[in-house]
Amino acid sequence: MTAANTNSRLTRQRYRGFVYGIGGLAILGLLAGFVVDQHFAGALVYLLGAWIAGGIAVLAPMWSEATLQDERDWELHNRASGILIGISMVLGLSILPVLYVLEAGNHLEITGVVSGVVLTFSALFLLYGVCFGVAKRRI
Amino acid sequence: MQNDLTRRREDDGLSQGELADALDVTRQTINAIERDRYNPSLELAFKLAAHFDCSIEDIFEPEQDE
Numbered sequence: 001m002t003a004a005n006t007n008s009r010l011t012r013q014r015y016r017g018f019v020y021g022i023g024g025l026a027i028l029g030l031l032a033g034f035v036v037d038q039h040f041a042g043a044l045v046y047l048l049g050a051w052i053a054g055g056i057a058v059l060a061p062m063w064s065e066a067t068l069q070d071e072r073d074w075e076l077h078n079r080a081s082g083i084l085i086g087i088s089m090v091l092g093l094s095i096l097p098v099l100y101v102l103e104a105g106n107h108l109e110i111t112g113v114v115s116g117v118v119l120t121f122s123a124l125f126l127l128y129g130v131c132f133g134v135a136k137r138r139i
Numbered sequence: 140m141q142n143d144l145t146r147r148r149e150d151d152g153l154s155q156g157e158l159a160d161a162l163d164v165t166r167q168t169i170n171a172i173e174r175d176r177y178n179p180s181l182e183l184a185f186k187l188a189a190h191f192d193c194s195i196e197d198i199f200e201p202e203q204d205e
Contacts, residue, residue, distance in 0.1 A: 012165055012166075012167075067159070067160075067163055067164060067165055068165075069165070070163070070164040070165050070168050071164070071168070071179070071180050071182075071183060072164070072165070072167065072168040072171060072177055073165075075177070
């Protein structure tokens with residue numbers, strides 16, 4: 001029997017605490033920057049926090065002897081991603097065609113923000129298609 | 140999928156954490172399997188069977204269609 005989790009300083013609980021804690025501080029720093037009109041400082045705190053939290057999230061499981069993630073975490077990640085894509089597709093397919101019809105009928109003008117959202121959704125679906133293709137080749 | 144992992148683990152005097160360490164998974168995964176909220180991969184099912192020196196079917200029982 002291994003005793004990796006008991007001997008390692010970095011437990012799963014600490015690992016998650018670090019990642020979520022630093023990530024939360026990064027977001028709070030960004031918001032605080034807006035509130036006190038120190039946008040640059042806030043953005044810098046956000047940048048550092050995002051990089052540090054992201055770095056810990058990705059690298060700690062590689063370096064730590066403790067089991068910080070396992071197959072169930074990947075399953076949860078896959079399910080959550082599937083739900084997100086499903087919701088996005090339902091919203092996209094139900095809303096985007098309506099917007100195009102309304103625009104074609106001169107009842108609506110697709111302006112900058114809406115156009116940006118439409119392009120973002122389109123890019124997301126294209127990227128999903130590419131990722132699906134890559135994943136399919138490996139199974 | 141129904142299983143008697145809890146009984147086997149307790150018979151061996153192991154905590155969920157100890158079993159998790161032995162199999163290189165998290166305690167939450169063992170807990171989720173015992174509560175029938177997560178079905179393990181084939182690899183983990185084999186590891187469990189090897190750990191308890193039994194077959195996979197001895198631990199897991201697929202739900203029968205009525």
